[in-house]
Amino acid sequence: MKSLFLLRHAKAISGELSLPDHDRPLSDRGFKDSQYLAAKLSKKNIDFDLFLTSHAIRAITTAQILANALGHKQKHIAVDKVIYEGDVAEILEVISHASKKVNSIILVGHNPSISELACRLAREPISMATCCLIEFSMDIKRWDSLLSVKSTKVRVLN
Secondary structure (H helix, E strand, O other): OOOEEEEEOEEOOOOOOOHHHOOOOEEHHHHHHHHHHHHHHHHHHOOOOOHHHEEHHHHHHHHHHHHHHHOOOOHHHEEOOOOHHOOOOHHHEEEEEEEOOEEEEEEEOOOHHHHHHHHHOOOOOOOOOOOOEEEEEOOOOHHHHHHHOOOEEEEEOO
């Protein structure tokens, strides 16, 4: 059994012309929402074997807040530009390379690709607000068989 958690990064500051999009930091609300989610996960003993995040500051910061609350070290956070720039097929390719020893992955990403990935896995429309976390549990042994799974259990965690 494998679990894939999709998390849309927490709320960032509004875009400014002088600041590239991938450099936008979390807003005050984003920090609070991330800390609230981290506390909730810790209380429920939900943990992850691997953190995958885009290279955008707001996504990395969201991942770090959760990792710190759950007692993970920075080495457990893998940063990949594809999660920021790629489409669903490219993101699935990143996930498919995870070791079969990894049973739970949290992927911190962006809209529209994170919502599109959630829709594809759930096989139904899903809308993801900032700091929305959805768990997909699948009866697979390897991550490269993610799309061939016949049924997926979906659970919204916030």
